[in-house]
Amino acid sequence: MVDLRSDTVTRPTSGMREAMATAVVGDDVFGDDPTVNDLEQHVAALFGHEAALFAPSGTMANQIALQLVAPPGGELLAGADAHVVTYELGAAAVFGGISTRTWAATGAALNVDRIAAMIRPAGFPSVSTAAIAVEQTHNLGGGGVTPLATLRDLRAVADAHQVALHCDGARLWHAHVADGVPLASYGALFDTLSVCLSKGLGAPVGSLVVGSREKIARARVIRKRMGGGMRQAGILAAAGRYALDHHVERLAEDHARARRLAEGLAPLGVVDPGRVRTNLVPLDLTKAPLDAPALAAAAASRGVLIAAMLPKLARLVVHLDVDDEGIDEAIAVLSVLLA
Secondary structure (H helix, E strand, O other): OEEOOOOOOOOOOHHHHHHHHOOOOOOHHHOOOHHHHHHHHHHHHHOOOOEEEEEOOHHHHHHHHHHHHOOOOOEEEEEOOOHHHHOOOOHHHHHHOOEEEEEOOOOOOOOHHHHHHHOOOOOOOOOOEEEEEEEOOEOOOOOEOOOHHHHHHHHHHHHHHOOEEEEEEOOHHHHHHHHOOOHHHHHOOOOEEEEEOOOOOOOOOOEEEEEOHHHHHHHHHHHHHOOOOOOOOHHHHHHHHHHHHHOOOOHHHHHHHHHHHHHHHHHHOOOOHHHOOOOEEEEEOOOOOOOHHHHHHHHHOOOEEOEEEEOOEEEEEOOOOOOHHHHHHHHHHHHHHHO
C-alpha cells in the first residue's frame, strides 16, 4: 500500500527505535524524567522561548495553549477552516469555556485588516476578544505557508489591541524548511505555540506547548487536569528528540516529492502544482468524475490510500515512508481513476 492519508501514519525508523529503547527515564509528573526535560528545554530554545511542555497529542497541546491565552468566557478569533475550530470537537468550549468567532476560510492567506476589524474590546455587552489563532502550515489550505511579513503585521495588530497570538504549528517545521525562516523568528511572534512531533517528523507520539516560564507552569496544571500527565514518558520524548535531530532538514525531500506528485496529476485539472509548497497535495474534485469519498474508496482498492477531507476535496500527504516508487504508483492509479 502507498499510504498518503496523513504524515501521522509513519512508523519509527530503526534509529528512532534504538533511541527509545535506550532512553533514560524518570517520573515526568514529578518532573524528573531527564529525557523529557531535555526535549522540552531543546524545543523552547529552538523557538527562543523560556519553556515548553510535552503533551500526548497536538489537540491537547492546542487546547492547553488556548486556555493559557483565553479565559473562560473570552473570545478566540480563528479561520473558519482552522484545525482548532474544525477538527478538535469543540474542545475550546468544552474544556476552556472559550467562545470562538471565525473569519471566512482563506487558508494560509490572512487578511490582517479584516482580522483587526473583528477584534472586540473589553466591556459590556460584547464578548471581548482575548486571542487570535493562526495555523502554520495550513491543513485545509493545502499545506500553505503564511508569509513571515504577514505574521509580523498580525503581531502588530495583536499588540495594538492587547490580545494574545497563538500558533497552531503542527507542521511549522515544514514552513521553516520551505521558506528558510528561523524557528526563533516564528517564536518571537507568538505568545504560545504548539508544535507536533508525529506529523512529518515521524515520531509515534507527542506535541509540545511553547511559551513563557509562567505560562508553562500553568500549562502543567492544565495538562494534569486533562489527563495528560505521563510517567516514564522519556521513551516517547526520545523519539521526538531523535526526530528533531534527524528528520527536519529531510522534509525538503517530502516537499519535492509532493510537487512531483502534483505535477503528475496537474493534467487532470485537480491540482495547481504552483500552490504546492510543502508536503500536502490538495485535490479539487469539483469537476472530477468522482467525489472525494468515492475516489478514496476506489484508490484504496488499487493500493493507494488517500484522505477525503470534504465531499469535493481529497488530500494526499507525502512523508518519510513514501519513496519515489510510491509517488509513481500514486500518479498512475489516480490518473486512471480521474481520467
